[in-house]
Structures are given as structure tokens and as C-alpha cells.
Amino acid sequence: MIDEAKTRRLYDRIADVHNVALKVNRYRHSVTKYLRSLNLDLGPDPLVLDAGSGTGIQTLGLASAGLNLKRAIALDISPKSLHVAREQFRKDRVLEARKIDVIQGDILEFPFGDNTFDLALTCGALEYVPLDKGLEEIARVLKPGGKLVLIPVKPSVVGTVLEVLYKFKTHKVDDVKRIALRHFNIVGNHTFPPIEPMGWSKRIFLLEKKIKP
Numbered sequence: 045m046i047d048e049a050k051t052r053r054l055y056d057r058i059a060d061v062h063n064v065a066l067k068v069n070r071y072r073h074s075v076t077k078y079l080r081s082l083n084l085d086l087g088p089d090p091l092v093l094d095a096g097s098g099t100g101i102q103t104l105g106l107a108s109a110g111l112n113l114k115r116a117i118a119l120d121i122s123p124k125s126l127h128v129a130r131e132q133f134r135k136d137r138v139l140e141a142r143k144i145d146v147i148q149g150d151i152l153e154f155p156f157g158d159n160t161f162d163l164a165l166t167c168g169a170l171e172y173v174p175l176d177k178g179l180e181e182i183a184r185v186l187k188p189g190g191k192l193v194l195i196p197v198k199p200s201v202v203g204t205v206l207e208v209l210y211k212f213k214t215h216k217v218d219d220v221k222r223i224a225l226r227h228f229n230i231v232g233n234h235t236f237p238p239i240e241p242m243g244w245s246k247r248i249f250l251l252e253k254k255i256k257p
């Protein structure tokens with residue numbers, strides 16, 4: 045397993061640069077476009093978790109997509125990344141920063157009760173943990189029928205470069221599907237067009253937590 049303290053130190057060092065790279069690549073735009081295209085029927089006042097939020101790009105994308113949030117939580121192990129996230133939330137013109145809580149924590153041990161969230165997003169973070177444990181923990185805190193926007197790094201040349209730079213391990217697409225099915229139904233499977241930089245390294249699965257009898 046990847047050393048959590050090392051990962052935290054890495055992201056504390058590179059948070060600013062990582063954030064600039066995301067802006068140059070217009071990640072927020074890609075995520076917003078994708079989220080808008082979904083018919084996310086979340087009901088009134090949804091509670092949202094951005095798991096492994098880094099500098100907050102997915103939460104910002106969610107706000108731009110016009111989702112009416114009751115509260116969102118951006119959780120990450122890197123305090124510096126969360127500091128950058130907080131600043132971005134504060135300055136953003138679309139997002140209401142007072143609705144976002146920024147919490148330092150571990151995606152394998154959320155400080156939340158079972159069945160808490162209506163929606164979770166996670167992008168490029170489960171690559172640092174065993175996939176089965178990561179998905180199990182997200183499933184635990186989602187309400188039955190709750191949605192997970194899972195944005196894994198796809199195995200590719202760019203993915204290999206990112207593995208070296210960011211010191212993580214890409215999960216095989218078949219493993220993602222197989223393990224996801226333990227807790228979720230796969231209701232969407234999206235690949236970004238190559239003109240979007242996000243498509244060079246990522247794909248998206250929309251998952252729905254199974255309702256167990």
C-alpha cells in the first residue's frame with residue numbers, strides 16, 4: 045500500500061502547481077459539462093462529499109453545473125491542498141463558500157456515519173488505496189440509491205506518466221467495474237473525447253449504491 049504520510053507530503057509540496065495544471069487543462073469545464081449532461085435526480089438539499097478533493101476542482105465543477113447543494117464536504121489528507129481549495133471556494137463567483145466544509149481526513153476512514161451522503165465524487169484519489177477498501181468506505185457513507193461519480197485514472201501512456209509523477213497506481217478498468225459491482229450498480233460509463241485534456245488520463249463511471257433488501 046502507498047505510504048499515506050509520503051502522499052500527504054507530496055501534495056503539500058505540489059498543491060499550487062497541481063492547481064495551476066488543472067486550470068490550464070480546463071478540468072473544471074470538463075467536469076461541469078459532464079455533470080450537466082447527467083440527470084442527477086438528487087432531491088432537494090443534497091449532501092455531497094468530494095473524497096480526495098485536492099484543491100477542490102470537482103466541487104467547483106459541481107457548483108458550475110448548477111447543482112443546488114445543501115452542504116458539501118471537501119476531504120483530503122493534504123492540508124496545503126485544502127488551504128488552496130478553501131481560498132478557491134472563497135473567491136469563486138458561482139459557489140457559495142459557506143456551504144462547503146473543508147476537512148482533513150483519510151478516504152479509508154471517513155469521519156461520517158453510515159448512509160449520510162446523497163452524492164459523492166472522487167477523482168484520482170482511489171489510486172492511492174486498495175480499490176476494494178476505498179469503494180467500500182464510500183459506499184458505507186452514501187445513502188442507499190446515492191450516486192458516486194467515480195473518475196479514475198485510465199491505464200494509458202499518460203496514466204503511466206502520471207503514476208511516476210504523482211506516485212500512485214492506476215487500477216485496471218475491469219477491476220474497477222468488478223469491484224464497483226459489489227456495492228453499486230453501474231448506471232453510466234463515460235469516456236471524454238480526446239479534445240478534452242481530461243480525456244487523456246481519465247474516464248468516468250456513474251455508480252448508484254445498491255439498495256439491499
Ligand SMILES: C[S@@+](CC[C@H](N)C(=O)[O-])C[C@H]1O[C@@H](n2cnc3c(N)ncnc32)[C@H](O)[C@@H]1O
Nearest residue numbers: 055096097098120121122150151167168169172
Ligand atoms: C491526483 S490528486 C486529485 C485531486 C482532486 N480530486 C482533483 O481531481 O484534482 C489526488 C488527491 O488524493 C489525495 N489523497 C491521496 N490519498 C488519500 C487518502 N488516503 N485520504 C484522503 N486523500 C488522499 C491527495 O492528497 C490528493 O489531493
